[in-house]
Amino acid sequence: xxxxxxxxxxxxxxxxxxxxxxxxxxxxxxxxxxxxxxxxxxxxxxxxxxxxxxxxxxxxxxxxxxxxxxxxxxxxxxxxxxxxxxxxxxxxxxxxxxxxxxxxxxxxxxxxxxxxxxxxxxxxxxxxxxxxxxxxxxxxxxxxxxxxxxxxxxxxxxxxxxxxxxxxxxxxxxxxxxxxxxxxxxxxxxxxxxxxxxxxxxxxxxxxxxxxxxxxxxxxxxxxxxxxxxxxxxxxxxxxxxxxxxxxxxxxxxxxxxxxxxxxxxxxxxxxxxxxxxxxxxxxxxxxxxxxxxxxxxxxxxxxxxxxxxxxxxxxxxxxxxxxxxxxxxxxxxxxxxxxxxxxxxxxxxxxxxxxxxxxxxxxxxxxx
Amino acid sequence: xxxxxxxxxxxxxxxxxxxxxxxxxxxxxxxxxxxxxxxxxxxxxxxxxxxxxxxxxxxxxxxxxxxxxxxxxxxxxxxxxxxxxxxxxxxxxxxxxxxxxxxxxxxxxxxxxxxxxxxxxxxxxxxxxxxxxxxxxxxxxxxxxxxxxxxxxxxxxxxxxxxxxxxxxxxxxxxxxxxxxxxxxxxxxxxxxxxxxxxxxxxxxxxxxxxxxxxxxxxxxxxxxxxxxxxxxxxxxxxxxxxxxxxxxxxxxxxxxxxxxxxxxxxxxxxxxxxxxxxxxxxxxxxxxxxxxxxxxxxxxxxxxxx
Numbered sequence: 001x002x003x004x005x006x007x008x009x010x011x012x013x014x015x016x017x018x019x020x021x022x023x024x025x026x027x028x029x030x031x032x033x034x035x036x037x038x039x040x041x042x043x044x045x046x047x048x049x050x051x052x053x054x055x056x057x058x059x060x061x062x063x064x065x066x067x068x069x070x071x072x073x074x075x076x077x078x079x080x081x082x083x084x085x086x087x088x089x090x091x092x093x094x095x096x097x098x099x100x101x102x103x104x105x106x107x108x109x110x111x112x113x114x115x116x117x118x119x120x121x122x123x124x125x126x127x128x129x130x131x132x133x134x135x136x137x138x139x140x141x142x143x144x145x146x147x148x149x150x151x152x153x154x155x156x157x158x159x160x161x162x163x164x165x166x167x168x169x170x171x172x173x174x175x176x177x178x179x180x181x182x183x184x185x186x187x188x189x190x191x192x193x194x195x196x197x198x199x200x201x202x203x204x205x206x207x208x209x210x211x212x213x214x215x216x217x218x219x220x221x222x223x224x225x226x227x228x229x230x231x232x233x234x235x236x237x238x239x240x241x242x243x244x245x246x247x248x249x250x251x252x253x254x255x256x257x258x259x260x261x262x263x264x265x266x267x268x269x270x271x272x273x274x275x276x277x278x279x280x281x282x283x284x285x286x287x288x289x290x291x292x293x294x295x296x297x298x299x300x301x302x303x304x305x306x307x308x309x310x311x312x313x314x315x316x317x318x319x320x321x322x323x324x325x326x327x328x329x330x331x332x333x334x335x336x337x338x339x340x341x342x343x344x345x346x347x348x349x350x351x352x353x354x355x356x357x358x359x360x361x362x363x364x365x366x367x368x369x
Numbered sequence: 370x371x372x373x374x375x376x377x378x379x380x381x382x383x384x385x386x387x388x389x390x391x392x393x394x395x396x397x398x399x400x401x402x403x404x405x406x407x408x409x410x411x412x413x414x415x416x417x418x419x420x421x422x423x424x425x426x427x428x429x430x431x432x433x434x435x436x437x438x439x440x441x442x443x444x445x446x447x448x449x450x451x452x453x454x455x456x457x458x459x460x461x462x463x464x465x466x467x468x469x470x471x472x473x474x475x476x477x478x479x480x481x482x483x484x485x486x487x488x489x490x491x492x493x494x495x496x497x498x499x500x501x502x503x504x505x506x507x508x509x510x511x512x513x514x515x516x517x518x519x520x521x522x523x524x525x526x527x528x529x530x531x532x533x534x535x536x537x538x539x540x541x542x543x544x545x546x547x548x549x550x551x552x553x554x555x556x557x558x559x560x561x562x563x564x565x566x567x568x569x570x571x572x573x574x575x576x577x578x579x580x581x582x583x584x585x586x587x588x589x590x591x592x593x594x595x596x597x598x599x600x601x602x603x604x605x606x607x608x609x610x611x612x613x614x615x616x617x618x619x620x621x622x623x624x625x626x627x628x629x630x631x632x633x634x635x636x637x638x639x640x641x642x643x644x645x646x647x648x649x650x651x652x653x654x655x656x657x658x659x660x661x662x663x664x665x666x667x668x669x670x671x672x673x674x675x676x
Contacts, residue, residue, distance in 0.1 A: 098469075152661070159465055171644050172642075175640075297470075335476075335480030338480060338481070341473055342474025342475070343474065345469075345470035346456065350459060353461050
């Protein structure tokens with residue numbers, strides 16, 4: 001009895017050697033990829049119905065997003081905030097939370113960075129820049145961490161709360177930028193005072209892409225280690241699976257929820273810092289440019305895996321970077337990218353139903369037929 | 370604008386504003402009540418609302434009839450609801466996430482097809498002057514009530530009655546409370562949920578048509594500022610009761626009218642903060658009515674958002 005139970009595999013987790021493990025992993029790559037292609041196919045049919053050529057659309061996207069060194073620079077500059085925005089969705093998702101208000105943390109993080117920059121404008125960059133980044137991360141972390149706290153202590157649905165707070169954040173930004181923080185010299189587009197050159201974040205040498213990309217990728221790597229290789233990541237997954245059981249096991253569920261949401265919010269706040277310090281040069285309404293919402297799609301496409309977020313974010317950044325050229329060349333509205341994102345998102349979520357359906361990905365069922 | 374009303378202008382303007390602003394809240398929340406009572410949640414109604422606003426405006430412009438526009442908005446909304454319902458009927462698909470995806474798709478399609486209709490002017494929906502008896506201009510303005518508001522109010526009572534006393538209402542409630550019990554009664558839960566979701570989408574589409582055809586009364590990409598989403602919170606606040614939805618919609622509408630009202634009498638300080646009032650109110654209501662431990666009273670048992 002004891003011998004047998006020790007050697008027999010546990011139900012549901014049999015080992016079939018290297019090939020079996022590859023098959024298991026393949027499912028989580030092949031299915032999203034197939035769903036992505038399905039989304040592209042539906043979008044192509046949509047374009048054909050409009051009398052537009054999908055081949056032209058995708059070849060233009062390739063040219064403008066990935067064709068030349070210049071288009072790569074454009075794409076990678078947009079990748080930076082998307083990586084951080086996607087982590088803001090992926091980290092709480094570890095606990096089963098659907099947080100979709102990362103836009104609010106980006107916007108307020110940007111305002112905090114801009115305001116800190118004004119206060120510290122006499123200081124040297126080495127001192128000021130980290131302080132600006134920290135204030136952006138603090139605000140972002142508090143903002144989304146509050147969503148986690150509301151969820152844990154009051155049972156408030158995090159999806160609705162985070163999105164409502166994104167609207168509040170944008171109103172708050174408009175108030176601050178139009179009022180107390182407004183630079184009188186900004187006429188048509190109310191902004192905070194422009195950051196002096198030493199307080200601007202520059203480009204990665206020889207890349208002509210700002211440093212946000214490096215920090216975004218680093219954040220993805222660290223988030224992957226946190227999720228996959230630490231006990232906190234493991235405890236978070238247990239809590240996400242069954243909160244009551246986790247509490248019975250003595251796991252600090254409240255701290256995990258607030259910690260993971262706050263960390264996600266801090267990273268989204270950091271995205272706001274880079275938007276201000278590396279792209280716009282001051283905080284203004286262009287902070288609310290929808291990166292937070294594209295981040296939701298990226299996180300779901302990547303199945304909330306931080307490493308997978310990197311290629312997916314590059315892909316979607318390329319589509320967004322090519323949007324202008326597609327508008328001009330194909331006479332399509334700027335919302336075309338949004339339509340594409342919608343089709344891809346729906347297709348990805350529908351593919352959830354296919355997991356475990358195909359025998360080829362399930363090694364334990366190979367011999368039974 | 371000289372009048373002897375004095376400070377009475379403010380509550381009057383807020384009342385009038387509440388009636389004007391509340392109609393989309395009312396329709397979306399009634400649709401959401403129907404969907405949620407059948408045990409499913411549709412967060413995509415924000416996208417449906419925007420699509421309804423575009424479709425209603427475009428059809429009203431092309432046909433010259435605002436009522437055909439409303440009909441088109443309802444049909445478009447029903448289609449979105451039907452798609453949401455069918456996708457959510459697949460096993461292991463998360464209805465909250467699908468709602469977010471449908472929100473993005475609805476907005477994308479509305480902005481895509483709505484581009485040519487930003488400039489043209491479509492016919493307005495008719496409204497009834499309940500203020501004919503008054504000489505005061507503000508009273509007349511406040512009591513100019515749109516027909517859709519009245520239809521929405523009647524629908525709220527009709528839906529309350531339907532859910533409470535009719536066979537269809539009973540079927541929807543059973544499906545929403547327990548899939549197993551519904552199956553035991555020989556009902557088909559997925560079919561009933563999908564139909565309820567489609568009907569809920571139609572309501573949200575009509576709410577959108579009100580936005581573009583009456584107030585603010587034109588089509589542009591910023592026409593909805595989260596009303597579709599706030600309606601989901603409003604339904605929780607109203608405890609899944611259609612009549613309570615009517616009251617809650619008026620309350621949210623009043624909060625939404627606060628900023629414009631104060632601006633119209635010359636208070637523009639903190640305009641953007643007043644603009645945030647409906648969201649702050651919604652969040653406050655959510656915090657006050659949620660609970661970490663007990664299930665919410667009146668919540669359908671199968672509803673994923675309350676589990």
